[in-house]
Amino acid sequence: MSERARILLVDDRPENLLALEAILASLDQVLVRAGSGEEALRALLRDDFALILLDAQMPGMDGYETAARIKRRQRTRDIPIIFLTAVDKDTNSSYRGYAAGGADYLAKPFDPWILRAKVQVFVDLWVAGRRLATQADMLRGQMGEREGSPDVLGALRTRVAAVEDAVWALSAQLRTAGAEPTPALQRVERELDALQGALSALGEPAGAVGGAGQDPG
Numbered sequence: 001m002s003e004r005a006r007i008l009l010v011d012d013r014p015e016n017l018l019a020l021e022a023i024l025a026s027l028d029q030v031l032v033r034a035g036s037g038e039e040a041l042r043a044l045l046r047d048d049f050a051l052i053l054l055d056a057q058m059p060g061m062d063g064y065e066t067a068a069r070i071k072r073r074q075r076t077r078d079i080p081i082i083f084l085t086a087v088d089k090d091t092n093s094s095y096r097g098y099a100a101g102g103a104d105y106l107a108k109p110f111d112p113w114i115l116r117a118k119v120q121v122f123v124d125l126w127v128a129g130r131r132l133a134t135q136a137d138m139l140r141g142q143m144g145e146r147e148g149s150p151d152v153l154g155a156l157r158t159r160v161a162a163v164e165d166a167v168w169a170l171s172a173q174l175r176t177a178g179a180e181p182t183p184a185l186q187r188v189e190r191e192l193d194a195l196q197g198a199l200s201a202l203g204e205p206a207g208a209v210g211g212a213g214q215d216p217g
Contacts, residue, residue, distance in 0.1 A: 004028065004029050004030050005029045005050035005123045005126050006030040006032055006050060007024065007029050007030065007031050007032065007049065007050060007053065007119065008032050008034060008040060008043055008044070008051070008052045009032065009053050010034045010035075010036075010037065010039075010052065010054045010058075011034075011055040011058070011084070012035055012036055012055065012059060014035070017035070021033075023112045023115055023116055024115075024116060024119060026116070027116065027119060027120060027123065032047070036058060036060060036061065037058060037061030037062065037065060037069075038060070038061060040054070040066055041066065041069060041070070044073070044075075044076050044079075049076075049079055050080075050122065050123055051081075051082065051119060051122045051123065051126070052070070052079055052080070052081045052082070053082050054082070054083055054084065054102075055083075055085065056085035057086060067081050067083075067101050067102060068101070070101070071101040077101075078183045078184045078187055080103040080104075080184055081101060081103055081104075082102065082103060082105070082106060082115075082119070082122075083105045084106055085105075085106075085107060086107070104118055121170060121173045124166075124173070125167075125170045125184060125188070128163060128166045128167050128170060128188060129184065129188045129191075131166070132167075132188055132191055132192060132195070135163060135195065136191065136195055160192065163192065164192055167185070167192060170185065
């Protein structure tokens with residue numbers, strides 16, 4: 001069974017949190033509640049999350065300030081944030097959401113199907129990132145144990161190609177859903193490029209890196 005993504009739900013109204021849980025229950029992910037910006041920041045210190053659904057209008061620390069603090073932290077700055085707000089007539093609200101680091105923005109009342117579809121896209125992106133990290137760990141282990149076995153390299157290239165296809169598909173889904181490119185997606189793409197470069201280096205002849213024609217004997 002694949003690992004489930006943790007999704008942080010942040011809203012000062014318990015009834016709104018209950019509604020979000022009902023909408024997202026069918027995705028079968030781990031849903032974590034936070035009743036304030038401060039509570040959300042504490043939750044982010046304890047666990048890793050794939051996505052944050054953040055109410056923009058909260059007493060005390062509002063969603064925009066909460067997002068700004070999340071983005072300032074090295075550990076949490078790449079977590080995608082979807083802003084949820086009852087303000088749907090003020091165009092500055094959506095701008096503030098994106099400026100604060102939000103990946104997407106939905107005005108209440110929102111269509112449950114649209115919210116669920118958007119969340120599924122980000123969960124799929126998280127899964128692809130986890131798969132890529134596993135492949136990178138495998139590659140580093142193989143590099144430490146042996147000098148580029150052709151069979152191992154062939155298997156890794158096949159798996160990396162599959163991850164690349166998944167990332168491209170997710171990128172297309174994000175564009176279709178109207179979401180902005182996320183730092184998380186960009187990071188996955190950079191890691192893929194680095195992994196492809198490492199695979200290419202491993203596939204070079206043994207003398208190509210240390211100097212061609214040298215006889216160790």
